[in-house]
Amino acid sequence: MKDVAARAGVGLKTVSRVVNDEPGVTPDTERRVREAIDALGFRRNDSARVLRKGRTASIGLVLEDLADPFYGSLSRAVEEVARAHGALLINGSSAEDPERERELALALCARRVDGLIVIPAGRDHRYLEPEIRAGIATVFVDRPAGRIDADTVLSDSFGGTRAGTAHLIAHGHRRIGFIGDRPGIHTAAERLRGYRAALTDAGLPLDDARVSQGSTAPERVRSAALAMLGGPEPVTALVAGNNRVTVTAVRVLAERERPVALVGFDDLDLADLLGITVVAQDAAALGRTAAERLFRRLEGAADAPEQVTLATRLIPRGSGEIPPSP
Known part of the structure; x- marks a missing residue:
């Protein structure tokens, strides 16, 4: 110098x-x-800067799967906020494995990141309490933290699925199936709750045979869809619990002669061209809001942890407006 x-x-x-x-x-x-x-x-010399300021100008992001377009958009938004604050983003995928999430989060802490943004895979985050006490700001996004109080940014999964199911009911559907992610996942549970609430609001019966939760692997989703579309009282419409389920559902419905209505949760590439009605959540807004909250903590905000819930948006494009087949 x-x-x-x-x-x-x-x-x-x-x-x-x-x-x-x-x-x-x-x-x-x-x-x-x-x-x-x-x-x-x-x-x-960033090493000298760390010693002088006690900061590394880096933050960590633990998400489910960076290859998923939803998480890709979220990660990019976090990175943009980090860059605006002169910080580097380091991220890793938990693959929905609680132990891997823990390993990644603690490895990032060991590398002295200033803060963490975590999309939880597990239900118990008390392992982060010592890190938080040591000054590592932590924000949870997409799903709440387990067994600790922490800042959280969510989408309105319940309200979004409730609106999507009500949309199908308004177009004459009475036999509506729901295919979602694993039941232990917060967003999957909230979306199922929204689906059931819409049926109850309309005075329609809740039928467990029209609900399937589990892996979003194409084989599992296909099997669930075919089961609901078969039998003496087949469903006339489907609600897909996330973008991976929607993709498989579109393929299954394309093979059928009789049209079946579909509303998917999460927007996806080409959905506008394919005419897929979706409940869209703003992944970029989730990431941006979480990152801004994190840097607010790093700048000294000491108010109580809060939960921020962002609205979803129903986008009618055709598939959710198909009337039930006679």
């Missing part, structure tokens, strides 16, 4: 301000410092 200061004709403090993006430097002075930095090949 001394060489940079000498070449630019400024003091060490001015170089420090430019390097750390601090205010108080005129545009002309900043230009001279940056030209000196480029000419000398200066690189900031």
Whole structure:
């Protein structure tokens, strides 16, 4: 830094301000410092910065599967907020395995990230209490934390599925099936609850034969859909619990001669071209809200943990408006 200061004709403090993006430097002075930095090949020593400030300018994100478009959008939004705060994002996928989630989260803490954003796979997050007490800010997103109080950002899974099911009922459907993710997952349980609430609101019976929860693997979803579409009283409409279920449901329904209505939870690529009615949640808004909450904590906010629930949006595109077959 001394060489940079000498070449630019400024003091060490001015170089420090430019390097750390601090205010108080005129545009002309900043230009001279940056030209000196480029000419000398200066690189900031982040290790020294960590020792001085007690921060690593990095945050961790533990999600289910980065290959899933929903989590990809969420991760990108978190990264944009982190970048705006001069921080690096490090992420990893838990593959819906509670033990892997724990390992990833603690490994990130061991690498001294300043904060964590976690999409929970498990139901007990007391293992993070020592890290939180040590100053690692933590926000949970998409699902609430288990057995600890923490900031949480959710989508309205209950209200969204309730609206999607009510939409099918309004178009004349009385036999509606629901295919969702594993029942232990918070969002899956909330979406099933919304489906059942809509049926109850309309005075329709709850039939367990028209509900299937489990793996979102195509074989399992296909089997569940075919079972509901067969028999003496087949369903005339389906509610898909997430985008992976929707994709398989679309393939199954495309093979049938008689049309069956479909409402999917989560938007997906080409859904507009294929005419798929969806309950859309804003993955980017989830990630952005969680990241902004995290940096607010890092900046010293000490209010009680809160839960923020973001609204979903029903987007009619055709598949949810198909009337029941006679």
